[in-house]
Amino acid sequence: MTLNPNNPGYVRSLQILFFALLTGQILVFTILWFVVKPSTEPDIYQNPLDFAFIGIWLVKQTTAFFVARKLTETARAERNFGEKLNTYRRAQIFRFALMEGAVLIALFGFFFVTANYVLLALAATGIAIFLLFVPTRSKIVGELELDLKEETMLDETA
Numbered sequence: 792m793t794l795n796p797n798n799p800g801y802v803r804s805l806q807i808l809f810f811a812l813l814t815g816q817i818l819v820f821t822i823l824w825f826v827v828k829p830s831t832e833p834d835i836y837q838n839p840l841d842f843a844f845i846g847i848w849l850v851k852q853t854t855a856f857f858v859a860r861k862l863t864e865t866a867r868a869e870r871n872f873g874e875k876l877n878t879y880r881r882a883q884i885f886r887f888a889l890m891e892g893a894v895l896i897a898l899f900g901f902f903f904v905t906a907n908y909v910l911l912a913l914a915a916t917g918i919a920i921f922l923l924f925v926p927t928r929s930k931i932v933g934e935l936e937l938d939l940k941e942e943t944m945l946d947e948t949a
Contacts, residue, residue, distance in 0.1 A: 801876060801948035805883055805926035812887050816894045816918055823898055829906035841907045844900035848893045848913050852920065855889035858882070867935050872944055879935055883926060890921050 862882030869875040894917035901910035932942055 801880075801945065802926060802928050802931060805880065805931075808884070809887060809924070809926055812891050813918070813921060816891055816921065819895060820898055820914060820918075823902045827902045829902055838905050838907065840900070841905050841909065844896060844905065844907075844910055845913065847896050848910075848917065851889050851893035851896065852917065855886045855893070858889070859886035863934050872941055875935060875941075876945075876948075879931065883924075886924060887921070890917060890924075893917050894921070 859882045862878060862885060866875050866878035866882060869878055894914050897910045897914035897917060901907065901914065928945065931937070931945065935941075937945060
């Protein structure tokens with residue numbers, strides 16, 4: 792499916808996607824917090840699964856950063872404005888999905904496996920990091936280094 796950047800709402804559609812994923816993370820956290828009790832008591836000794844969940848969280852966050860950066864660089868190099876926006880959207884979707892996955896892994900690890908509060912802190916940190924990437928017009932213009940003509944075209948999609 793190819794995005795037509797001339798359809799109204801390019802920036803708005805990215806914002807809707809972002810806030811839907813953010814809401815999902817917060818809802819999962821809230822539901823698990825009030826409905827599910829951690830499956831075990833925190834162990835005073837390190838559970839090897841703690842390190843696995845922390846490692847997965849770190850890998851997902853790091854991968855989100857590097858994949859999104861690489862795809863954004865690819866988008867910036869595109870000559871066609873529509874392809875530039877499509878590639879940028881793809882970069883954001885990868886970033887959002889990987890970051891959300893990291894949060895969900897930490898939450899499920901805490902509530903269903905280890906009950907280690909470090910995982911809960913990582914989930915909260917992941918949500919805070921996720922909030923740094925709210926898509927805005929100015930952020931898109933800056934990351935893609937759009938010229939005046941392209942900025943005008945972007946405004947026409949909003």
